[in-house]
Amino acid sequence: MSSPDTLILGAGPAGMAASFELARAGKRVAVVERASQVGGLAKTLRFERPEGTYLTDIGPHRFFSKNAYLYQLIGNILQEQWKSVPRHTRFFVGGKYYAYPIKLGNVLSQMPKTKILGMLWDYSFERVRSVIRPRPIRTFEDYALSCFGRTLAEFNILNYTEKIWGIPCNQINVDWASQRIAGLSPLATVAAIFFKKRSAKSLVDSFYYPAKGSGLIYETMRAHVEQRGGTVATDTHPVKYICEGNRVVSVDIEGPQGITTVSPSSVVSSVPLMESVRLFGNHAPAEVREAAKNLRFRAQVYLFLTVAREHMAPDNWIYFPNKDIPFGRISEMKNFSTSMCPPGKTSLFIEFFCFEGDEIWTATAERLLALAAEWLERLKLLKREEILSYHHLREPNAYPLYDLTYRQHTATILSWMDRLENFYTIGRPGRFRYTNQDHSLEMGILTARSIIEGKRHNVDTIGDSREYFERGFLPDEQMKTSSR
Numbered sequence: 001m002s003s004p005d006t007l008i009l010g011a012g013p014a015g016m017a018a019s020f021e022l023a024r025a026g027k028r029v030a031v032v033e034r035a036s037q038v039g040g041l042a043k044t045l046r047f048e049r050p051e052g053t054y055l056t057d058i059g060p061h062r063f064f065s066k067n068a069y070l071y072q073l074i075g076n077i078l079q080e081q082w083k084s085v086p087r088h089t090r091f092f093v094g095g096k097y098y099a100y101p102i103k104l105g106n107v108l109s110q111m112p113k114t115k116i117l118g119m120l121w122d123y124s125f126e127r128v129r130s131v132i133r134p135r136p137i138r139t140f141e142d143y144a145l146s147c148f149g150r151t152l153a154e155f156n157i158l159n160y161t162e163k164i165w166g167i168p169c170n171q172i173n174v175d176w177a178s179q180r181i182a183g184l185s186p187l188a189t190v191a192a193i194f195f196k197k198r199s200a201k202s203l204v205d206s207f208y209y210p211a212k213g214s215g216l217i218y219e220t221m222r223a224h225v226e227q228r229g230g231t232v233a234t235d236t237h238p239v240k241y242i243c244e245g246n247r248v249v250s251v252d253i254e255g256p257q258g259i260t261t262v263s264p265s266s267v268v269s270s271v272p273l274m275e276s277v278r279l280f281g282n283h284a285p286a287e288v289r290e291a292a293k294n295l296r297f298r299a300q301v302y303l304f305l306t307v308a309r310e311h312m313a314p315d316n317w318i319y320f321p322n323k324d325i326p327f328g329r330i331s332e333m334k335n336f337s338t339s340m341c342p343p344g345k346t347s348l349f350i351e352f353f354c355f356e357g358d359e360i361w362t363a364t365a366e367r368l369l370a371l372a373a374e375w376l377e378r379l380k381l382l383k384r385e386e387i388l389s390y391h392h393l394r395e396p397n398a399y400p401l402y403d404l405t406y407r408q409h410t411a412t413i414l415s416w417m418d419r420l421e422n423f424y425t426i427g428r429p430g431r432f433r434y435t436n437q438d439h440s441l442e443m444g445i446l447t448a449r450s451i452i453e454g455k456r457h458n459v460d461t462i463g464d465s466r467e468y469f470e471r472g473f474l475p476d477e478q479m480k481t482s483s484r
């Protein structure tokens with residue numbers, strides 16, 4: 001590999017957006033990706049079966065953003081393959097399915113009256129309390145209780161959150177609330193239930209989705225980068241950063257052809273923050289290396305089932321917050337796009353939350369299938385004999401774990417790393433920040449602008465730097481011609 005202007009490590013949304021934007025500006029870029037395809041957590045997997053081709057995302061990847069520029073950008077590169085999809089999602093609690101976002105009629109008809117009274121009582125209590133003696137908000141549990149009251153919080157927030165994270169809600173940082181349910185104030189929620197107002201971000205009624213899975217965005221970006229002379233090397237990863245003073249002067253990279261050394265002007269990394277610290281070796285100060293030991297990701301294990309049936313349910317996905325059900329969510333990819341399955345068949349993507357090394361992580365495919373199939377039958381979603389094939393996948397770095405101390409550790413690491421002159425750590429794993437695709441894309445674009453302009457922009461403002469992005473970096477007409 002010859003030395004590029006910019007070396008990009010990781011070909012997820014953040015890395016691909018950075019490479020796309022830099023290549024568009026005429027920079028020589030090289031992308032290095034450990035996996036065998038691009039797209040990161042938002043990639044789309046392909047399974048060839050005798051009855052045809054199945055496609056699946058790693059969990060459901062709807063696209064939503066406050067940033068109009070991103071919709072234009074993706075619309076321009078995907079053209080008619082970028083489609084609006086109606087959202088239909090439910091959650092299953094206490095033996096009943098409820099619409100999500102919550103609908104008043106549905107709750108009133110399904111839920112025991114005592115529970116409804118409990119919700120109203122607890123919610124009113126919290127409202128009065130917030131005026132007289134506000135609850136101190138230190139953890140995610142404090143936040144959920146103060147916003148919704150205990151009964152509503154326990155109904156569909158606290159239980160699912162604990163299932164995702166594997167630790168009690170009073171050990172989860174309140175930052176999770178601001179990233180996950182920001183804008184979902186009590187008033188917004190109540191307005192949504194009673195007046196069908198859908199302003200908050202978690203309550204949108206439709207979303208955008210590429211016809212052949214979310215990975216199509218990143219495969220198309222890859223094609224654009226390669227057309228402009230950039231390279232994308234999969235099954236390849238960095239093994240060492242070589243530094244002089246405050247700069248990364250070269251990077252050793254290992255791929256199918258062995259180890260090569262490249263000396264780029266800048267390095268953009270979206271590899272997990274702890275791994276980056278390791279790649280710096282002793283160049284990273286001792287307190288940075290120590291801080292990295294205290295961060296961990298929540299992992300996931302997945303089962304993908306191909307199914308001899310036209311449809312399982314009307315939902316894009318269904319949440320299962322109750323802890324007695326071993327999985328957390330199932331998605332039917334056909335309800336995102338009919339191109340995800342051969343005609344007459346469907347597929348299910350089943351997500352289990354776990355930590356690397358625990359009994360779910362180490363379970364065999366057959367064990368997971370047995371667990372899942374038992375529940376799918378009990379829930380009357382499908383019969384075991386309808387399963388045509390099963391595929392077992394593992395993802396170690398699914399969710400950066402927002403425990404009560406993660407902030408201080410990431411601050412220690414990032415305040416050192418962000419001072420390196422030509423090194424940029426971005427994206428969900430790179431900043432240890434719970435981003436969705438839109439914010440990772442924004443981080444990639446903003447970092448590309450930092451390199452092009454020779455002036456470092458702060459990617460931590462993404463999420464509140466809406467105005468900057470709504471203007472876009474290129475006028476619409478220029479963007480259309482340059483992105484085709």
Ligand SMILES: Cc1cc2nc3c(=O)[nH]c(=O)nc-3n(C[C@H](O)[C@H](O)[C@H](O)COP(=O)(O)OP(=O)(O)OC[C@H]3O[C@@H](n4cnc5c(N)ncnc54)[C@H](O)[C@@H]3O)c2cc1C
Nearest residue numbers: 010012013014034040041059061062427428435436437440
């Ligand atoms: C189950 C699930 C459902 C989700 N649903 C949605 C959704 O509905 N909507 C949405 O917008 N977002 C969703 N997300 C979030 C979305 O997937 C992420 O926000 C997005 O993929 C983050 O992009 P990224 O580039 O920051 O990181 P990643 O996608 O994690 O990409 C990082 C890349 O770096 C590579 N890498 C790691 N280490 C190395 C190394 N040492 N060398 C080289 N390469 C390396 C990885 O293989 C990966 O390709 C979901 C995530 C999960 C797990």
